[in-house]
Amino acid sequence: MAQQSKLTDTIMQWQQSQGRHNLPWQQTITPYKVHVSEIMLQQTQVATVIPYFQRWMALFPDLETLAAASEDEVMTLWQGLGYYTRARNLRKAAQYLNEQHQGQYPDDLKALEAIPGVGRYTAGAIRSFAFNSYGPIVDGNVKRLFARLFGIYGEPNKSSVNKEFWQQAERLTPPDNSKAFAQGVLDLGATVCKRHNPLCTECPVQADCFAFEHDCIEHLPSAKKSKVKPVKDAHFLWHTQDNKLLFKKRPSPGIWGGLWCLPEQQEAPENASLLGQFTHQFSHYSLQASVWQLNNVQQPAGLYQNTRLQPISELQQIGLPTPVRRFIEDIQTLV
DNA sequence: GATACGTGGGA
DNA sequence: TTCCCAAGTAT
Numbered sequence: 001m002a003q004q005s006k007l008t009d010t011i012m013q014w015q016q017s018q019g020r021h022n023l024p025w026q027q028t029i030t031p032y033k034v035h036v037s038e039i040m041l042q043q044t045q046v047a048t049v050i051p052y053f054q055r056w057m058a059l060f061p062d063l064e065t066l067a068a069a070s071e072d073e074v075m076t077l078w079q080g081l082g083y084y085t086r087a088r089n090l091r092k093a094a095q096y097l098n099e100q101h102q103g104q105y106p107d108d109l110k111a112l113e114a115i116p117g118v119g120r121y122t123a124g125a126i127r128s129f130a131f132n133s134y135g136p137i138v139d140g141n142v143k144r145l146f147a148r149l150f151g152i153y154g155e156p157n158k159s160s161v162n163k164e165f166w167q168q169a170e171r172l173t174p175p176d177n178s179k180a181f182a183q184g185v186l187d188l189g190a191t192v193c194k195r196h197n198p199l200c201t202e203c204p205v206q207a208d209c210f211a212f213e214h215d216c217i218e219h220l221p222s223a224k225k226s227k228v229k230p231v232k233d234a235h236f237l238w239h240t241q242d243n244k245l246l247f248k249k250r251p252s253p254g255i256w257g258g259l260w261c262l263p264e265q266q267e268a269p270e271n272a273s274l275l276g277q278f279t280h281q282f283s284h285y286s287l288q289a290s291v292w293q294l295n296n297v298q299q300p301a302g303l304y305q306n307t308r309l310q311p312i313s314e315l316q317q318i319g320l321p322t323p324v325r326r327f328i329e330d331i332q333t334l335v
Numbered sequence: 336g337a338t339a340c341g342t343g344g345g346a
Numbered sequence: 347t348t349c350c351c352a353a354g355t356a357t
Contacts, residue, residue: 041353048343048352082341085356119355139353159336186353195351196346226349253356255340281348282341322342 007208008172008181014204015184020191024053031105031130032063035093038125039086039117046190052081063103066094075258075319084258089117107131120166128173128182136169137182138162141189147221148193151210156221231286236262236324238275238293244309245328247318255282256321262291263307271295276331280323291327 020026023046025037036056040049055077060066066074071091078087093116097103105126106112112123120138127135138146143156146168154161174181192199200212211217239246247260272292280287310318315328 038353043340043352043354044342045344045352080342082343083354085340086354089355117355121354125353137353140351141353190353224350229349253339257340280341282339283351284339284341 004174005172007205008174010204011172011184011188012174012180015180015187018202018204019180019183019187024050024057029130031126033057034126034130035105035115035118035122036060036090038122038129039090040081042086042122043083044081048081052077063094063097066091067098071258072319076317077319079259079319079325080322084256085253086117088252088258092116093118105130107133109135124169125182128178132177132179134173134175134178135182136166136173136178137185138165138169139186139189141193142169142185144195144221145185145189145193148198148211148217149205149209151214151220153220153222155224157224229281229284229286231288234287234289235265235268236289236291237265237269237272238262238291240312241309243313244311245315247308247310247320249306249308250321259319259321260308260310261321261324268292269294276327278323278327287323289323289327 023037025033037049037053040052040056059073059077060069069091071088074087074091075084078084081087096116097105101111107127109123109127112118112126113120115123118126124135124137127133128137129135140156143165146152146165147156150168152161152164152168156162156165169185172181188203188205192203198217200206200209200217203209203212206212211220237246246263248263250256250259250261252258268290269292272294275291275293277288277290280289308318312328312332315325320328
């Protein structure tokens with residue numbers, strides 16, 4: 001067996017004694033559980049994911065069940081978790097694996113990356129966690145850890161900087177049995193090498209750490225350029241009929257794609273009264289929404305494609321964007 | 336390479 | 347309040 005770096009050994013041993021071993025997707029590991037959890041965890045905190053993961057596994061216990069599920073079933077479960085393309089791709093992935101790979105997960109990185117929604121990180125994660133084979137990973141945790149450990153400056157998403165992170169990951173990841181290493185860098189980043197107030201006194205690689213030695217932990221990783229968030233206006237229609245509310249399915253791709261939403265239009269409608277307003281902060285823009293109640297006899301024109309009248313008492317059964325659900329609930333409380 | 340894509344938590 | 351960030355990917 002090839003000589004493994006001391007850093008690799010240290011991180012693996014730390015993981016086995018101090019790392020996380022009780023996360024739901026670490027129990028009776030299967031490629032499917034690893035896949036689902038890794039998709040859910042993209043840009044999403046562990047604590048947020050856990051209840052979604054539990055519900056998902058109860059409803060879609062395997063690839064076959066998932067492949068046969070409707071998009072609506074999947075979106076209803078995913079509502080509130082965000083980045084809804086992930087949910088649609090997960091369902092596509094199940095169909096793809098059933099049709100192209102006999103319902104089995106491939107175990108090489110290239111084939112894993114060909115799965116819808118699986119990129120370089122997730123392919124490495126599946127290979128490491130599910131197969132315990134060589135699977136380098138670079139995520140936010142790893143970037144923070146490596147930036148400090150090796151003194152890697154520059155915006156982490158800049159391609160040249162990103163390339164450095166991946167080179168380090170490929171170099172340090174052991175050729176076999178890479179699970180403990182992959183889990184180790186994630187756990188170190190998440191629980192010790194935190195963005196704020198890192199626990200350097202508990203860090204197993206403190207002696208090797210550039211940032212610790214140079215006392216520049218708070219300056220690494222380098223800050224990204226912040227951008228001005230644009231404000232967008234939206235006009236939603238509130239149309240009720242027999243205690244039912246009119247919804248329209250959001251197109252994909254696009255914001256809230258695949259979820260049901262109040263019908264939206266560019267301009268404020270004529271002959272309508274303002275029922276209420278809400279604002280919502282997306283990561284890339286602020287939404288200023290107005291909700292218009294149409295006059296009684298007025299029918300919303302040209303809205304019948306992909307629409308449904310949903311009983312207000314049965315809103316739990318469809319996937320709604322979080323701020324829209326919140327608005328509707330607030331209105332109900334007032335009534 | 337830049338941008339779109341959600342939501343909630345923490346400082 | 348506002349901003350950054352969290353197990354990134356697709357286009």
